[in-house]
Each structure stands twice: as C-alpha cells, then as structure tokens.
Amino acid sequence: MRIIKIGGNIIDNQRELSQCLADFSKIKGSKILVHGGGKSATKMAESIGLIPQMIEGRRITDAAMLEVVVMIYAGQINKNIVAQLQANSTNAMGFSGADGNLIQSEKRNHPSIDYGFVGDVKKVNIDLLTNLLSSGIVPVFCAITHDGKGQLLNTNADTIASELAIALSDFFDVTLNYCFEKPGVLFDAEDDSSVILTINQELYSKLKAEKAIHSGMIPKLDNCFNSLSKGVQKIKIGHHSMLQNDDSICTTIEL
Amino acid sequence: MRIIKIGGNIIDNQRELSQCLADFSKIKGSKILVHGGGKSATKMAESIGLIPQMIEGRRITDAAMLEVVVMIYAGQINKNIVAQLQANSTNAMGFSGADGNLIQSEKRNHPSIDYGFVGDVKKVNIDLLTNLLSSGIVPVFCAITHDGKGQLLNTNADTIASELAIALSDFFDVTLNYCFEKPGVLFDAEDDSSVILTINQELYSKLKAEKAIHSGMIPKLDNCFNSLSKGVQKIKIGHHSMLQNDDSICTTIEL
Numbered sequence: 001m002r003i004i005k006i007g008g009n010i011i012d013n014q015r016e017l018s019q020c021l022a023d024f025s026k027i028k029g030s031k032i033l034v035h036g037g038g039k040s041a042t043k044m045a046e047s048i049g050l051i052p053q054m055i056e057g058r059r060i061t062d063a064a065m066l067e068v069v070v071m072i073y074a075g076q077i078n079k080n081i082v083a084q085l086q087a088n089s090t091n092a093m094g095f096s097g098a099d100g101n102l103i104q105s106e107k108r109n110h111p112s113i114d115y116g117f118v119g120d121v122k123k124v125n126i127d128l129l130t131n132l133l134s135s136g137i138v139p140v141f142c143a144i145t146h147d148g149k150g151q152l153l154n155t156n157a158d159t160i161a162s163e164l165a166i167a168l169s170d171f172f173d174v175t176l177n178y179c180f181e182k183p184g185v186l187f188d189a190e191d192d193s194s195v196i197l198t199i200n201q202e203l204y205s206k207l208k209a210e211k212a213i214h215s216g217m218i219p220k221l222d223n224c225f226n227s228l229s230k231g232v233q234k235i236k237i238g239h240h241s242m243l244q245n246d247d248s249i250c251t252t253i254e255l
Numbered sequence: 256m257r258i259i260k261i262g263g264n265i266i267d268n269q270r271e272l273s274q275c276l277a278d279f280s281k282i283k284g285s286k287i288l289v290h291g292g293g294k295s296a297t298k299m300a301e302s303i304g305l306i307p308q309m310i311e312g313r314r315i316t317d318a319a320m321l322e323v324v325v326m327i328y329a330g331q332i333n334k335n336i337v338a339q340l341q342a343n344s345t346n347a348m349g350f351s352g353a354d355g356n357l358i359q360s361e362k363r364n365h366p367s368i369d370y371g372f373v374g375d376v377k378k379v380n381i382d383l384l385t386n387l388l389s390s391g392i393v394p395v396f397c398a399i400t401h402d403g404k405g406q407l408l409n410t411n412a413d414t415i416a417s418e419l420a421i422a423l424s425d426f427f428d429v430t431l432n433y434c435f436e437k438p439g440v441l442f443d444a445e446d447d448s449s450v451i452l453t454i455n456q457e458l459y460s461k462l463k464a465e466k467a468i469h470s471g472m473i474p475k476l477d478n479c480f481n482s483l484s485k486g487v488q489k490i491k492i493g494h495h496s497m498l499q500n501d502d503s504i505c506t507t508i509e510l
Contacts, residue, residue, distance in 0.1 A: 047303055067331060075330020076322060079399060079407055083353040087405035093355045098338040099348040100392060128390075135386060137355060144334060150342035152334055 001030045001133075001172035005161035008180035010240055011038030011077060020179065021081065023243035025088035030133045030172065032164060033092070033140045035081060036157040041065075041072040056215075061116040061154040069154050070096075073142040082140055092138045097121075097145030098152060100128045103160065105145035105153050119145045119153025121160065124167035162223040162232070169231035176232055178220060179240040184251035185221070189214050195238075200254045201225055224253040256285045256388075256427035260416035263435035265495060266293030266332060275434065276336065278498035280343035285388045285427065287419060288347070289396045290336060291412040296320075296327040311470075316371040316409040324409050325351075328397040337395055347393045352376075352400030353407060355383045358415065360400035360408050374400045374408025376415065379422035417478040417487070424486035431487055433475060434495040439506035440476070444469050450493075455509045456480055479508040 004024055010016050024033060042052050045068045053060040061069065078094040085092035097103030097119075105119030132139060141164070143157035158178065165176040184195035196203070204221055207213045213221070224235045236242060238250025259279060265271050279288060297307050300323045308315040316324065333349040340347035352358030352374075360374030387394060396419070398412035413433065420431040439450035451458075459476055462468045468476070479490045491497060493505025 070334050071326035071330040073330070074334045075326040075328070079325050079329045079351050079353055082351070083401040083407050084405045086353055086356050086401060086403060091355060092353075094351070094353070096334050096337070096349070098334055098341055100346060101341050131390060135383075146338040146341060148341060150339045152338050 001032075001168055001174045002027055002177065003032045003034065003161055003165045003168070003174060004177045004179060004243065005034040005036070005157060006179045006240060007036030007038070007157055008182075009038070010179065010181065011036060012040065016181075016240070017081075018084065020240040020243065021084045022088055023240060025085060025090040027243060031138055032133075032168075033081070033085075033138065034143075034157055034161040034164065035073075035077060035140065036143060037069060037073045037077060040076065041069050044068050044072055055113055055115070060114075061118050063117065066117040066152060066154060070144055070152055074144045078140060078142040085138065085140065090138050091136055092140050093132070094140045094142065096142055096152070097155065097160075100132075101125050101146075101148065102129060102139075103141070103145045103155075103163070104148050105155055106147055107151070107153060117151070117153050119147060119155045121145065121155060121163040124163060126167050126170070129164075129168070130171055156219070158220050158223050162227040165227050165232045166230040169233070173233045174231075175234045175236070176224075176227060177242065178224075178235070178237040179243065180237075182239065183249050184238040185213070185217060187212065195249055196251050197249070198252050198254060221253070225255070228253065228255045256287075256423055256429045257282055257432065258287045258289065258416055258420045258423070258429060259432045259434060259498065260289040260291070260412060261434045261495060262291030262293070262412055263437075264293070265434065265436065266291060267295065271436075271495070272336075273339065275495040275498065276339045277343055278495060280340060280345040282498060287388075287394045287396065287423075288336070288340075289398075289412055289416040289419065290328075290332060291398060292324060292328045292332065295331065296324050299323050299327055310368055310370070315369075316373050318372065321372040321407065321409060325399055325407055329399045333395060333397040340393065340395065345393050346391055347395050348387070349395045349397065351397055351407070352410065352415075355387075356380050356401075356403065357384060357394075358396070358400045358410070358418070359403050360410055361402055362406070362408060372406070372408050374402060374410045376400065376410060376418040379418060381422050381425070384419075384423070385426055411474065413475050413478050417482040420482050420487045421485040424488070428488045429486075430489045430491070431479075431482060432497065433479075433490070433492040434498065435492075437494065438504050439493040440468070440472060442467065450504055451506050452504070453507050453509060476508070480510070483508065483510045 187194040442449040
C-alpha cells in the first residue's frame, strides 16, 4: 500500500502535474493520492478581495476563505486530478473527508490562536476506505474534512496523508511518500545536491536545535515521526520522480 | 430506488436547502441526489469578470467558465450538501462523473452552436454505482462529467438525473423526482395553484404547440418522456415538500 502526497509547485505546474499523475498511475497495487492546494486558493482569494493570513505555516481560515479552499481544493484541483488519472486508466475517485464520512475532524481549539475553520483529524472511516480499495478504487483526497455536524474544515494535507497511513497500517504495510519540487530534505535549502539521505529522530533533534531545517519542513517531519511511531513502515520525502524510479535520490525517514 | 434532483432556488436558499436535505435523509431505501448549480456560479463568474452566456436555456461553457462551474458545483455546493447529509446521518458521498468514471460524456458537437465544454452523457458506470448503493452509500452527483480523456465537461443536471434513472431501471423500480421552488408544472406560470396534476405526451404536445409551457420547462419534460420510454417507472415534478409527503400536490408525468 502506497500513500503519495503531492504538494508545492507540482499542483501549480500543469506539465509537472501531468508527469506526476502518469507516474502515479503506473504504481502497482493499492494506492492513495493526497493533494495539497498549491497557490491557486491564494490567487482566487486575492482576485475576490480576500487577504490570506498565515501563522506558523498554516493558513487562517475564516468563513470566506473556507469557501475558497473548498471550491479550489475539492472542486477545481481534485476533479481535474481525477479526470487526468481516469485518462491514465486509473480508476480514481475524489474525496473530501465529508464524503462517506471518510475523515472526520474537529475544529482546532488552540489556547492562543484562532485558526478559524481548521480541522484536526479525529477518525478515519477505515471500513469504508478498505472496502473502496478492495474494489479497485484509487482514492484521491483533498485537504478538506468535516466535523460530522455539517461543517467543512480546512485540514493540512500532510496530516491527512499521515493519518490515512496510520489508520491503514493496521491492515497493510504502508509506505508514505511526500512528493514536492525538491529532491528531499536538504542540509542547505539553496543547494539541491545537499539531500539528507536518511534522517532519524536523533539527527532531526540536532538539526532543529541548530535551526538547520527550514521552518516549513518541521510540521512535515513531525508528521513523519508521528506516523512511524504509530505503525507506518517507511516514509520517503523527495521529488515526484521517485514515483517512477525506486532508486532515485530522496530522504528516507527512520525512527 | 428514488432519484431526487434538486435545483433552482433550493440551492441558493440555505434554509430551504437544509429542510430539503433533512427530508431527503428520511427517505428509506436506496436513493441518489442530483443537484444543479443555482445562481452561485453566475455570481462567482461575475465577481471575477466573466460574462455568462446562455443559448436555449443552456450555459455556454468556455474554459474560464468551466473552471468556475467545476469549483462551484463539484466543490462548494457538492461538499456542503454532503457535509449536511452526513450531519443528518445519511452516508452521502459526492461525485462528479469523473469520479470512478461514474458518468462519461462526450463534448457536444452541435451543427451551428459551439456550446464549449458541455458534455452529453454517453455511459453510466452501472457496476460501480450499484456496488456503492449496495454498500449503503448515498451518491450525491453534481452536474460535471468527463470525457475519459482528461477533460471535465459541464452537463445539465436534469439530464444527469434522467440518465442515472434510465441506467438503474434495469435493476430497480426507479422513481425520479424533480424538485424545485414551484409546486409542479403550471398552466399559468404566475399562478402556483394552477398545477397540472398529470401530464402525458398528448397533453404535452398540445401545450407545446400552444406555447403554454414555459421554455425552461421544455428540456425538463423532454428528459422526463425520454426516461419513461426507456424504463423509468414514475416521474414527479414539484416542490421539495413532496419528499416528506407522498400525497402533496405535484405533477406526475406519464407516457
């Protein structure tokens, strides 16, 4: 079972996205795609006069911004990805967490920051998900969940990928791949040849203490170590070319 | 098996929509919801500077307008309906035709009018659809399909409802309900008490010849007679209160 999360510039670059989806289609066996939103939600928000706000790399989601991310993530991006996968003979089906109650979350209750309509994953509907997978469906998740009471919530796509991986690790050997525009976690953010081939908790703590890791990478790596400690077999971070080639350079995360 | 299409002002009125979804949730047995787009796609198009074009009651869908309808129909409206149905303990799952290749269409090739990215339904993936229904899933379809080659297409929601009804009529006794803000097909469009209780092909031809039927109703009724001739058991058009009450006044369509 492979869970592939694609994000960053892949989503915004039609040529890269097409290549990535073609590579994803060639992967044998059960698989799930999770996609982030790229820059189009921000662009759409700006074009209708909203000003996006971020705290610690996370978007603050007021009611108007929630409408935008639902439209863009669950509508435009998700359905275009699904249609492209279908053209690649992959029987993709696009989901938010509300669909089939596949991912239920709860509105984040932070002591000092009001994140707005942001959800933290509470429960994956593992029975339905495994049922869909065994019917040959390839689920494609966007970064929208719901609270079960009628409210859609914006949820970090990395977290969705890691929560799905954890939930499925009771039933499958799960490999989790985070694909983005860089070849992996870098020692030097400016130097693409400085890929850290393996990162374990000890090295991670050291790099964090030295502030040698880009702040945007920290929630991603926190998710990784959390997933590994909860049963996920293997995690790799790197360029989407790793979907095609198992030997391509990337970062492997180990406990 | 009931297939309910909701459209018109129901979609744009949050209170009406909530009531309608609560009523829909109470229907026993297999069911499918198909929703139109209401006015929000037009509003969004206007807010980003697009000018919507209509010919014979159908939207002309250029590339920019396709993006808008995908966002609004498959994203905003579909996911909000699904989340609300989940809150009503209905295990809804939202679909475009691309999802699971459930509805494949082909780009309309009209001799004189270029409709743009508009699709006419070619094939319903009946195996997957019946499989989902037998798992207790309640499908919620928006009015977006795909051509199987990666292109999403805008498709009339009434047609989607009728094509689903026809495809399912080989396996189920299918009742098709078209719900909107009026109590049925009216003799006098200005008088809600002038409901035509039963309309058959003979009466329909007569009313059409007399131009006594509102032009927006013609594609709907054409769909109805087509569906009945292809095996659908029963069709009713009326206010969504008929979902709650089998005896409420509405128009029944007969061959």
